[in-house]
Amino acid sequence: MNIEVEVNGVGYSRDIEPRMLLVHFLRDEIGLTGTHWGCDTTNCGTCVVWMDEVPVKSCTVLAAMAAGHSVRTVEDLEQNGTLDPVQQGFMEMHGLQCGFCTPGMMMTARWLLDHNPDPSEMEIREAISGQICRCTGYENIVRAIRWAAEHSGEPADKAGEVMA
Amino acid sequence: MTAVSDTETTIGFGRVLRKEDVRFLRGKGNYVDDIKLPGMLHGAVLRSPYAHAKIVSINTAAAEAHPKVRAVVTGKLLETLNLAWIPSLSHDVIAVLATDKVRYQGQEVAFVVADDRYAARDALELIEVEYEVLPAVIDAKTALDPSSALIRDDIEGKSDNHIFDWDCGDQEETDQVFDQAEVVVKQEMLYPRVHPAPMETCGAVADMDPISGKLTIWSTTQAPHAHRTLYALVAGLPEHKLRVVSPDIGGGFGNKVGIYPGYVLAVVGSILTKRPVKWMEDRSENLMSTSFARDYHMSGEIAATKDGKILGLRVHVLADHGAFNNTAQPTKFPAGFFHIFSGSYDLRSAYCQVTGVYTNKAPGGVAYACSFRVTEAVYLVERMVDCLAQELKMDPAELRMRNLLKPEQFPYLSPTGWEYDSGDYPRALRLAMDIAGYETLRQEQAEKRAKGELMGIGVSFFTETVGAGPKKHMDILGLGMADGCDVRVHPTGKAVVRLSVQTQGQGHETTFAQIVSEVTGIPIADIEVVHGDTDSTPFGLGTYGSRSTPVSGAACAIASQRVRDKARIIAAAMLECSPEDLEWESGRWFVKGDPSSGKTIQEIALAAHGPLELPDGVEGHLDGQCVYDPPNLTYPFGAYICVVDIDKDTGKVNVRRFIAVDDCGPRINPMIVEGQVHGGLADGVGMALMEAIAFDEEGNCLGGSFMDYLLPTSLECPSWETGQTVTPSPHHPLGLKGVGESATVGSPPAVVNAIIDALSVYGVRHADMPFTPAQVWRTIVGSPMRTDMAFK
Amino acid sequence: MQVPAPVDYERALSLDHAIELLERYGPDAKIIAGGHSLLPMMKLRLLQPEVLIDLNNVTDLGYIKVESNEMRIGALTRHSELLESPIVSEHFPIISEAERVIADPVVRNRGTVGGSLCQADPSEDLAAVFSALKASVVLRGSKGTRVVPVREFHSGPYSTVIDPGEILTEIRVSLSSPCGSAYKKVERRVGDWAIAAVGVVLRVSNSRADDVGIGLTAVGAEHYCAYEAEEFLVGKELSEETINECARIAAENCNPSADQRGPVDYKRHLVEVLTFRALGKAVARCKGGSQ
Incomplete structure (x- = not known):
């Protein structure tokens, strides 16, 4: 079937099998x-994107x-060469x-901060509780999101410019 | 919640943001599944639904007739290529595709190559396999019974499920110590089967160029060079025509050390179809068939005086290795480094005996940040010390303090032959107790107990042994465990460093640049780290067992030192003086007594490539190489304290606090070291509370998805409290010890000790992980369950 | 990764259209809403429908409103919407407390209330919640509409009385009955299915329970309901003793089976503990006068 999806503000038209998962559409069809x-069971949250402005697990949505509808992915966080405060954090x-x-x-x-610009540590932990990280023990993810909360609206810094 | 110091460095050691982050943050990492080659096909593996069954027949006709299928591979076909079986990492064999029978649920039976991954999956359903189900051997404790089914009838003359017996230590002396001891405590315990479960599953893209004969394999490997050599040995492919690329790796933790059948099948698929073939596991395949960890049934005994002087340790281990012996560890040591089980204590004698058995379960055993089974060793000794403390009615921290090795005892030769390089153990334990407010916690616990509430405080102290290892003692399949490093300074003073090891998230692109920078003074930003591609990096055995910093880091330091030494000669030629007249300050050689007269490393680099006349025998350019054969292992250590609250009615455990003091020698990048520790602490909480792969009586895997194999989330993990002491290694060129696995090794017993401490009011001395609410409640009511079997 | 078997896709543009599509394709068609139960089962190929009828664009099925002294929840309402609804939190703490522990925040953004009930997973939280609330579901088909009590809707694990041509469109909960409610769940880990969970709804007059709803999940209770315990408590004074006895009866009459979440004796014990706690909380809420 032919579908048209808006991803990161760009319209894409593709012929796909109806059973194709959104995560595969994003990765394999539009690169x-x-x-x-x-994972296969909607548990790990590695595939989270926004659909119609809401985070969803793209392994459990058909393309x-x-x-x-509109989809937003990580590739859209950076705007005009400026990292999002979440990325910087x-x-x-x-x-x-x-x-x-x-x-x-x-x-x-990003979604959490858009809806709760000053989340507590517990609110952050709850927000990411459907997503598994095996490396960080979550502590620095919590700190990163707090950093972003505290630095929202600031101009881009070196993370976006020098290091790139 | 405080972050590490915000002071950032531009040269050498210190906090610096990671170079690799700039691509990951933008979604521009390059993981194996991101690779898309022209004409690439997709493979999928058909797996056994049974734990033990004879294969009567396989009919692939319908699958082959599928319009999108390009090849169907069975064990019979592999036999014609001499690839049905390949050597394991432990002098056994593993089946690539089963030919005679399947030996565990999830074992590879057939392989389909199709135009896309959906079609490949569809075709699996078209393959008809007729099985004759055999009785399965699931309980390691009965594997050696004569009545148990024979699993490895493929091995000529094999009549039982026995793999090996191995022992270490002085049995006679240890028995004497026990015979004369005032107090002996015995405890059986299981370290259950757990899985590294990196977020990225395993996979490969194989591309055989039919014209040049060159085979390129992009794969999720922690050890690309070792893989290249093994592919050459296994498949008879010429090694110079083999290129293994390990691109960005989404976590490894030991899961990505070995060569899995899927990788070999991708290669076979590419050879057969003359097109690139990608194979990526699904999550169930990852959990059910790739390297698990632990599955150690341990029976420990500890001997002591009445006043708490530990004298000896004795342990028998029944090691469940699954259907093939495929543990990844140095050849000499079939139980890995388990024989460091005497831990951090000054005891007279220790003896261990390990029996390895086959069962109808997936093969493996050494993985999951275990430092070659130091996890099991630390768990054993730290649980035994707590059991002893309970028996003696002593505080477990005090008992440890009384028996810890003292700083003046280093280098310390352990009863089982390890030479601990350096340490100040009491200082680390005191610091952890100070951060925790240990006395206050014990008071709080007493008050809670008076009210009938369950609170537990658990202490563990660990000694790691990492950086494998000296070539004279350690090899894997005959490959010595040394690592090479090349440092090259370009004419403009920028540098590239090529490594044999491969990061899976540890931040090598940053920390190895920091090592070069520390030694040469070249800014970190001016140093590029190249790794993961066997065509462009020197040989070495890869990243696992916390070995990158102690081995490859040493190679990098020495190669950098050689650059600096050569720079001195070149600077002397530039300044027309003798090299001995020059003195080093960061990034610059200058004339002793005349600091204004000197040359920066950048000036020297340009001159090294220019017309400058150099002394006889000194070649141009500014490069340094090293192959590092470590003289000894390194011995990071740490003291951990965990505080838990338990709901006695539901059995639910809440980890309230976790304090971790780590000593890994000097820290290249304290931010990264702290991150490594955090990750390992979460592992400990996971293993202690929820992670386990059990099997039912038929051998069905009960942990085959993330619905069943639970990993800790942000809500089970407390905000970690970390501290450090610094005791340099005397034999590493920069004193570094490594840290990647410390917290995974040290944290599980701290959590378990805390839980048992809380439950001790019920007279509980031990129960096995994981402490799910059900297990806690069953422990309270006096009937803890076996966590390796289906609950009844 | 695991992927569904080939399937056709139809997008319903209205409820009538959806019913028409169901009629056209017959029993091999499946309605997909959030898809968070259906797609994982399709990936495992436990389910291989021939057609999926996507209900997500029938947006007028997503609502929470008060009508005829009932709270009416459209079937397409997402879990997160239920959790955030002021009507829900004002009147039905049992729903808010359950929603807070259903799956995880991202799944709750997508999963729907109607889908959860239709899936009839033996461990479904909302099934126990709406059973405790004695709610009804509205089923619509080409032949008309019928209202079925939730306690008659589920007919066993993964099965309901819904006809192949019908769609669950709405859940109705009376606003007059409860004065206190609570939901208590124990899970091995955040986001896991319940080991056991208990929802309680009470109406109290003169410190006696005159209406009692007790829903259980994950413990094999028929219609997710603790009938014997409810029956015991009706008309009783709400003392610690009666609550205790009620909890004991709930535990005695449920029918859990062993799995890696826990053995039978533990699950039964948990039902007793959680029923006691949920009743206690609901009683406190009754006394507090506020929900």
């Missing part, structure tokens, strides 16, 4: 491999179901190690 896959606070869960974590974090 956005920043969204990862980690066909996303037709006519993950770097500043060492909120990532292998980087595999990171895109999903950051998409949830």
Whole structure:
């Protein structure tokens, strides 16, 4: 079937099998491999993207179901060469190690901060509780999201410019 | 919740943000499943539904007829290529695809190559396999019974499920110590089967170029060089035509050390179809068939005086290795480094005996940040010390303090032959107790107990042995455990360092640049780390067992030192003086007594590539190489304290606090070291509370998905409290010891000791992990369960 | 990774359209809403429907409103919407408390209330909640609409009385009955299915229980309901003693089976503990006068 999906503000039209999972559409069909896959049972949250402005696990949504809807992925966090404060926070606070869960974590974090700009440690822990990280023990992810909360609205710093 | 110091460094050791982050943050990492080659096909593996069954027939006709299928591979086909069986990492064999029978649930039976991954999966359903189900051997404790089914009838003359017996220590002397001891405490315990479960599953893309004959394998491997050599040996492929690339790896933890059948099948698929073939596991395949860890049934005994002087330790281990002996460890040591089980204590004598058995379960045993089974050793000794404390009615911290090795005893030769390099153990334990407020916690506990509430405080002290290892003692399949490193300084003073080890998240691109920077003074930002590609890096055995910093880090330090030494000669030629007249300050050689007269490393690099006349025998350019054969292992250590609250009616455990004091020698990048510790502490909470792979009587795996194999989330983990002491290693060129696995090794007994401490009011001395609410409640009511079997 | 078998896709544009599609494709069609139970089962190939009828664009099925002294929840309402609803938190702490521990926040963004009930997982939290609330579900098909009590809707593990041509469109909960409610669940880990969970709804007059709803999940209770315990408590004074006895009866009459979440004796024990706690909480809420 043919579907049209808006991803990161760009319209994509593809012929796909109706059973194709959204995560595979993003990764294999339109080449956005920043969204990862980690389990078959909707438990790990590695594949979290936004659909219609809400974080969802893209392994448990059919691409066909996303037709006519908008999807946002990690590739859209950086705007005009400026890292999102969440991205900067993950770097500043060492909120990532292998980087595999990171895109999903950051998409949830961005959504949390959009709805709760000053979350407590517990609110952050609850928000990311459907997403597994095997590297960080979560501590630095929590710190990273707090960093982003405290640095929202600031101009881009070196993380976006020098290190890139 | 406090972060490490915000002061950042640009040269050498200290906190610096990670170089690799800039791509990961943008979703621009390059993991194996991100690789897409022109014409690439996709493979899928058909697996056994049974734990033990004879294969009567396999019919692949319908699968082959599927319009998108390009090849179907069975064990019979592999036999014609001499690839049905390949050597294991422990002088056994493993089946790539089963030919005669299947020996565990999830074992590989057939392989399909198709145009896309969906079609490959569909075709699996079209393969008809007729099985004749055999009785399965599931309980390691009965594996050696004569009535148990024979699993390895493929081995000529094999009549039982016995793999090996191995012992270490002085049995006679230890028996004497026990005979004369005032107090002996015995305890059986299980370290259950757990799984590293990295977020990225295992997979490979194989691309055989039919014209050049060059085979490139991108795979999830922690040891690309070792893999290349093994592929050459196994498949008879010429090693110079083999290139193994380990791109970004989504976590390893020991899961990605070995060569799995899927990798070999991707290669076979590419050879057969003359196209690139990708194979990626699903999560169940990862949990059910790739390297698990532990599965050690341990029977420990500890001997002491009445006043708490520990004298001896004795242990028998029944080691469940699954259907093939495929543990990854140095050849000489079939039980890994378990024989460091005397731990951090000054005791007279220790003896261990290990029996390895086959069962109808997935093979493995050494994985999951275990430092070659130091996890099991530390768990054993730290539980035994707590059992002794309970018997003697002594505080477990005090009992430890009384028996810890003292700083002046280092280097210390252990009863089982280890030479501990350096340590100040009492200082680390005191610091952990101070951070925890140990006395106050004990008071709080007493008050809670008076009210009938369950609170527990658990202490553990661990000594790691990492950085394997000296070539004279250690090899894997004949490959010595040394690592190479090349440092090359370009004419403009920028440098590239090539490593044999491979990061899976440990931050090598940053920390190895820091090592080069520390020694040469070149800014960290000016140093590029190249790793993971066997065509562009020197040989070495890879990253596992916390060995990157102690082995490859030493190679890197020495190669950098050689650059600096050569720079001195070149600077002397530039300044027209003798090298001996020069003195080093970070990044610059200058004339002794005349600091204004000197040359920076960047100036020297340019001159090294220019027309400058150099002394006889000194070649141009500014490079350094090293192959490092470590003289000894390194011995990081730490003191951990865990505080738990338990709901006695539901059995639910809450880990309230966790204090971790680690000593891994000097810290290259304290931010990264702290992150490594955090991750390992979460592992400990996971193993103690929820992670376990059990089997039912038929051999069905009960932990085959993330619905069943539970990993800790942000809500089970407390906000970690960390501290450090620094005791350099005397034999590492920079004093570094390694830290990757310390917390995974040290934390499980701290959590378990805390839980048992809380439950001791019921007279409980031990029960096995994981302490799910059910296990806690069953322990309270006096009937703890076996956590390796189906609950009844 | 695991992927579903081939399937066709139809997008329903309205409820009538969805019913028409169901009629057209017959029993081999499946309604997909959140898909968070259906798609994992399709990936495991335990379910291989021929057609999926996507209900997600029938957005007028997502609502929480008060009508005829009932709270009416549209079947397409997401868990997160239920959790955030002021109507729910004001009147039904049992629902809010359950929603807080259903799966995880991201799953709750997508999973629907109707889907959860139709899946009829033996460990479903909302089934116990709505059983305790004595709620009803509205089923609509081409032949008309029927209202079925939740306690008659589930007919066993993964099975309901819904006809192949019907769609669950709404859940109705009376606003007049409860004065106190609570939900208590123990799980091995956040996001896991319940080892056992208990929901309680009470109406009290003159410190006696005159209406009692006790829902159980994950312990093999028929219709997710503790009938014997309810029956015992009705008309009784709500003392610690009666609550204790009620909890004991609930535990005695449930029918848990052993799995890696726990052995039978533990699950039964847990039902007793959680029933006691949920009743205690509900009683306190009754006394507090506020929900």
